[in-house]
Amino acid sequence: AVVSTQSTGEPISFNSDMSVVEVRWNHNGSLLAVAGSQSTAEKEVNLVKFYSPNGQMVRQLKVPGKKLSSVSWEGGSLRVALAVDSFIYFANIRPDYKWGYYSDTLVYAFLKPDILDTCIVFWDIKNNVRTVKYILNVISITAHGEHCVIASKSHENGKTTWTLTIFNAIGTPLDSRTIELEPVSVTLTNTCVIAANQTTLYMWQYKMNKRLAALDLAQAVNAKRKDKSERLVHVDDTPSGAGEGSMDYKILNRATHDTITCIKASERLLIVARQSGVLQLYTLPRFSLDHRYQTNVTASKIAINCNATRISIINPDGLMSFFDLYLKEGETQPKFERKDVWDMRWADDNPELLAMMEKTRMYVFKGTDPEEPILSSGYICEFSGLQIRSALLDEIIRDPEQPSRENIMDLEIKSLRDTRELLDKVGIHDAYQFIEDNSHPRLWRLLAESALEQLQLEMAERAFVRSQDYQGIQLVKRLHKLDSENKQAAEIAAYQGRYEASERLYLDMDRRDLAVQLRVKLGDWFRVVQLLKSGGAGGNDTLYQKAWNAIGDYYADRLKWSSAVSYYQQSQNLEKLVECYYLLEDYDKLSGLIDQVPDNNSLLENIASKCASVGMCHEASRALVKSNKVKEAVDCCVALNQWDRAVEIAHEHNMSSVDELLAKYAAHLLDKGKVLDAIELYRKANHYIDAAKLMFKLAAESSEIPSHALRTKKLYVLGAMLVEQYNTHMMSDRSALDSLIHTNSVSIEDSRLIDNAWRGAEGYHFLLLAQRQLYEGFTDAALRTAHALVDYEDVIPVETIYAVIALTATIARSFGTCSNAFIKLENVENEEARAEYEQLAVEIFTRYPPRDSRAQKIECTNCEGSITDYGNTCSICDTKYPRCIVTGTPLTSVHFWQCDTCKHRAQETDIVSFSTCPLCHTLIA
DSSP: OEEEOTTTOOEEEOOOSSEEEEEEEOTTSSOEEEEEEEEOSSOEEEEEEEEOTTSOEEEEEEEOSSOEEEEEEOTTSSEEEEEETTEEEEEEOOOOOSEEEETTEEEEEEEOTTOSSEEEEEEETTTTEEEEEEESSEEEEEEETTEEEEEEEEEETTEEEEEEEEEOTTSOEEEEEEESSOOSEEEEOSSEEEEEOSSEEEEEEOOOOTTOOHHHHHHHTTOOOOSTTEEEEETTOOOOSSSOOBSOGGGGGOOOSSOEEEEEEOSSEEEEEETTSEEEEEETTTTEEEEEEEOSOOOSEEEEOTTSSEEEEEOTTSOEEEEESSOOTTOOOOOOEESSEEEEEEOSSOTTEEEEEETTEEEEEETTEEOOOEEOOOEEEEEETTEEEEEOHHHHHHSTTSOOGGGEEEEEOHHHHHHHHHHHHTOHHHHHHHHHHTOOHHHHHHHHHHHHHTTOHHHHHHHHHHTTOHHHHHHHHHHHHOSOHHHHHHHHHHHTTOHHHHHHHHHHTTOHHHHHHHHHHHTOHHHHHHHHHTOSTTOOHHHHHHHHHHHHHHHHHTTOHHHHHHHHHHHTOHHHHHHHHHHHTOHHHHHHGGGTSOTTOTHHHHHHHHHHHTTOHHHHHHHHHHTTOHHHHHHHHHHTTOHHHHHHHHHHTTOOOHHHHHHHHHHHHHHTTOHHHHHHHHHHTTOHHHHHHHHHHHHHHHTTSGGGHHHHHHHHHHHHHHHHHHHHHHHHOHHHHHHHHHHOOSOHHHHHHHHTTTHHHHHHHHHHHHHHHHHTTOHHHHHHHHHGGGGGTTTSOHHHHHHHHHHHHHHTTBHHHHHHHHHHHTTOSOHHHHHHHHHHHHHHHTTSOSOBSOOOEEEOSSSSOEEETTOOBOTTTOOBOOBOTTTOOBOOSSOOEEOTTTOOEEOHHHHTTOSBOTTTOOBOO
16 A cells, blocks of 8 residues: 655555555544455455554454455544445444543644644643643643653754653643654653654653743753753663663664564553564663563553553454563463453552453453443543543544533442442441452542441541541541530531531531631631621631631732722731732822831831832832831932932931932933933932033033024023022021031032022123124114123133124224224134134225224213223223123113022113013013
């Protein structure tokens, strides 16, 4: 026969060893049925062989009759119809699903029509919760204990590899390994994953850390660690367990005449079955070959009993047999065979019990003796406690996305059923003898429960001892101490989980306190509160508080913070209230808890941390100060850039380290070029002089660009306003003023800056005023204002000052003034500009003599002298008059307007049309 693989397109050929009549694929192409006949020495036998898509024989079926002529699949591929002679035979098919069962979780795989990846469902049967994963090219699923391993295939860069991934019960990948060996057979223990192809065994000793997270998995995937946790061993080798075996994949090239058919492992040993019937026994985890057994059975499936003394084997024809691994001298192998077996499982707690599926019946064997069969088509999941759990996978796979709990069957074996019947109909003492003959912990527990219900404490204690149930023994001891049968009955009901009945018994005895104690033990705090409110004994404030806290925790665990708050308020649990208010983003109530918490309580630090995380600096610092963490409060304010609050706290507690922190942070901002942030920092910290220095520095840098005159004036005004704020602050802070008077802590540089705070703003104000007057056509006024710039050579560039004077004087035809200005311009440092000024002066003064056309005088009010209208100083008495900030003319009148902020003056008639100060732009009252 020849089949073609979809992935590579290469044909796969295999020899069916029979005369083929017909071949048929099942509905999804996962199984190929080959019908035909095979001639033997005695007669010709009709056979149907089933092959996987890669050409590996899965099972063969012998068909009675003379001539097999045709084969056909049912729609769901769960049955085949066979035409033999004049008859039609129907055969049930038990598909080899990819599935496993562990920790109350059924995991199974199926394909969706529109998705290439295999869909893996982790179904928590107990809680009916499903987790879905998608993995490409899933080969097999193997489960054991608390984990399952999923083998998958991948193609990358023309190379085929296989990945073994370990999952927990909720579908979280815990660890994985990528190998170059094809895992045809996989088995799993609590410590090892063993995979095999036809010639080689691979063992991976995994370590499960319960704290292992997905991040650790991501680091582990593709990590090529070659240590002793992974080993490759050829099936023909004889490892001694002394460290043989490495991860050298060259071993895969070695052939063998006797291939591996299947493997199975327990915690202590590994069984490897070979085509010839040889069974090789390896000891785990040493991985040493201890025995080779010769059998006459080619195994397709193996199961090991719980103490690893006997195995059961199913061959490709469905024939099951037993094989004892450790026979004593004189003993022989058990003569046991069953036909048409397709599933089997040994009990987890009894080495003699085996459950197996034969056609559509489930048999339970004790040794080699069968019990009465049970009709079932389920795949056996678990066998423990005399109870078998099986899954109807055929029904589950029909609707895999919505599995029903009805498709999980829990079946009791005959001894358990008989014990129940004896206890119900005959009595405890007769049942005791039956259980003695069929001893099992589950039966003894059943007897103990029945004895407890009848208050036969002696019998119950004996049964608990036989079942090694320590808790049950302790229960009987407590029951002996009780003085009432009703109390004993209530205690027994609670032990058996019948809590409502137990509570009702306590209430009938008028022992509400015992009912409360029962509910407290159960953690049913809602019922505890109901019992306490209904009156009676047992109610006290401590218990109420504990109940409110527990109910609050109940809602908090479910993220119902609003409901939790109401209960925490009743219990006055401030610590929990802090968490709830924070998660509810109710920051007002969170900060309100500060006043309720006692001083120096550690909870204050928690509140402060949460307030600080949302920028509530004042509340955070208040909480820290209340907890006597002053330094931490200052650090919090610094971190939130609330330097004024930091300075306030530092001053209140006489701290001296704030200025140092402030300087460090400001230096950090300046290094990053954030000058304005540094200015704001100093301003908030009330360090107005430092802020003004930085602002004046910005203004000086701006003055180097002539077109930025307006921006430069604004910067000088802002700097001067900071100085005014400093003055106001010093006047309002009495302690700071006293310190300034007695210690003279202001430096000469700072004193000069304070005295001349408005000088830069004045200069650029008059510069802009002169230009505005010139453009508006008031040339005489512009010239007067321009003359005022001569006093500001330390603020405005000299070239700018005299260029403005020369321009306005030329337009005003005051060539004498213009000549004086050009004398200054011809001395500038720039040679190119100096040459241009000289050329321009020649052009002007060859046409116009250097004389002023007019010179107006203003009478000095302090003496008999006079001053020119463009000057502001009397030549006789040296009286210096301030200039009007509106017109630029000297103010000789005693009646004038003065700004409250910058203290600059203007004529009362000139300021009328202004709503703000022309210099500092403060609103005029």
